[in-house]
Amino acid sequence: MFHYKNNRLYCENVPVETLADKAGTPLYVYSKNKLIENLNNYQQAFGGVNHLLCYAVKANSNAQLCKELFSRGAGADVTSGGELFRALKAGAKPEKIVFAGVGKSEDEIRYALKERIYMFNAESTEEIGLINKIAGQLKTKARLALRINPNVDAHTHKYITTGKSENKFGIAYQKAVEVYAFAKTCNNLTVSGIHCHIGSQITSVKPFYLMAKKMAELFMKLKKTGINIEHIDIGGGLGIKYHNEVPPNPQDLAKAVLPVLKPLNTKIILEPGRYITGNAGALVTKVIYRKAGLHKKFLIVDAGFNDLIRPALYEAYHLILPVNKSAHSHIADVVGPICETGDFLGKNRRLPLVKQGGLLAVMCAGAYGFAMSSQYNSRRRAAEVLVDKNNFKIVRKRETYEDLISKENSR
Numbered sequence: 001m002f003h004y005k006n007n008r009l010y011c012e013n014v015p016v017e018t019l020a021d022k023a024g025t026p027l028y029v030y031s032k033n034k035l036i037e038n039l040n041n042y043q044q045a046f047g048g049v050n051h052l053l054c055y056a057v058k059a060n061s062n063a064q065l066c067k068e069l070f071s072r073g074a075g076a077d078v079t080s081g082g083e084l085f086r087a088l089k090a091g092a093k094p095e096k097i098v099f100a101g102v103g104k105s106e107d108e109i110r111y112a113l114k115e116r117i118y119m120f121n122a123e124s125t126e127e128i129g130l131i132n133k134i135a136g137q138l139k140t141k142a143r144l145a146l147r148i149n150p151n152v153d154a155h156t157h158k159y160i161t162t163g164k165s166e167n168k169f170g171i172a173y174q175k176a177v178e179v180y181a182f183a184k185t186c187n188n189l190t191v192s193g194i195h196c197h198i199g200s201q202i203t204s205v206k207p208f209y210l211m212a213k214k215m216a217e218l219f220m221k222l223k224k225t226g227i228n229i230e231h232i233d234i235g236g237g238l239g240i241k242y243h244n245e246v247p248p249n250p251q252d253l254a255k256a257v258l259p260v261l262k263p264l265n266t267k268i269i270l271e272p273g274r275y276i277t278g279n280a281g282a283l284v285t286k287v288i289y290r291k292a293g294l295h296k297k298f299l300i301v302d303a304g305f306n307d308l309i310r311p312a313l314y315e316a317y318h319l320i321l322p323v324n325k326s327a328h329s330h331i332a333d334v335v336g337p338i339c340e341t342g343d344f345l346g347k348n349r350r351l352p353l354v355k356q357g358g359l360l361a362v363m364c365a366g367a368y369g370f371a372m373s374s375q376y377n378s379r380r381r382a383a384e385v386l387v388d389k390n391n392f393k394i395v396r397k398r399e400t401y402e403d404l405i406s407k408e409n410s411r
């Protein structure tokens with residue numbers, strides 16, 4: 001949905017330059033129809049089985065984007081009380097909300113129980129005990145799946161690998177039967193699911209297949225001990241193309257896991273985040289200065305790692321495109337205004353010569369972009385716009401200087 005026409009970059013039918021003129025920069029630009037296409041791709045790939053897609057709100061929690069997804073049948077995968085609040089406000093149905101996370105607090109558990117969410121994905125014996133206790137106090141029953149750590153290598157960046165035994169996530173596969181048996185003894189719990197999420201930006205189906213095999217094995221083991229599992233949650237993690245990757249698509253994923261999982265006759269839960277919003281968004285930024293160093297050229301832009309931290313945090317590659325193409329190019333580092341050397345968006349990029357004040361678009365920034373942004377260096381968080389064919393809407397205003405201090409008390 002991002003494309004060039006007459007050398008100008010468009011999001012759907014709107015020139016990106018028009019969006020920057022109207023809403024300023026740095027600016028997150030999202031394509032509504034790409035978002036919907038991605039959601040439909042996932043839903044269709046698993047259309048032949050009883051499934052529930054719970055969008056991973058952490059990837060992009062903008063209220064309007066979430067609303068678009070929830071109004072089309074998606075549920076929500078949340079990892080905090082704040083995400084639960086956002087999901088409910090944006091119209092997610094409580095019976096389609098799953099709650100993950102290694103460190104759910106007492107308050108968060110109480111809140112989720114009161115809202116009658118579909119499922120807790122519990123990650124430790126102590127958490128199971130606490131959910132049971134709070135459910136008892138509230139005279140209700142909590143529905144529970146156990147997040148299992150299958151010790152499967154997702155072959156992704158070490159910070160976003162979550163399914164290896166040295167990672168903090170989930171209950172060790174070897175201990176799973178024992179922990180299920182414990183959970184079964186808790187009177188205020190209904191234990192009905194197995195959950196796994198092995199990492200993010202996974203670019204091959206093999207780890208998903210290995211994970212599914214382990215889940216199926218566990219399902220059978222539990223059955224033998226009298227524990228019947230009604231749903232299997234395979235998490236999210238499907239990668240997208242940022243650079244040279246050739247990631248599988250949802251159909252490939254379905255082909256890899258369904259032959260293993262379908263015979264179990266359970267409901268399948270899916271928790272995609274990045275796949276849904278990643279390539280539906282770009283971060284548009286303005287060149288403030290151009291500088292020739294001794295060995296390098298720099299384009300100093302008005303977006304920094306407070307706006308998009310992925311390059312600094314994971315050395316992630318984002319394609320950077322000129323909003324207006326020109327014939328001549330050069331190689332430069334695209335860097336932000338923050339006082340840290342790690343503040344870059346791209347290094348050694350061949351880019352058309354951009355004038356001072358020219359615009360660049362950092363592509364595939366729709367997931368873990370704005371959601372991970374901060375006010376570091378007391379920078380106001382960026383605005384966000386959603387484009388729908390010929391129209392666009394500002395779905396989050398740029399923060400003001402007053403916003404920066406509004407919660408502080410200096411009296």
Ligand SMILES: Cc1ncc(COP(=O)(O)O)c(C=O)c1O
Pocket residue numbers: 056058059077100101197199200201235236237238271272273274275367
């Ligand atoms: C439990 C859980 N589910 C789903 C996701 C979404 O992953 P992705 O955005 O890679 O699809 C994450 C992300 O880390 C997660 O922790």
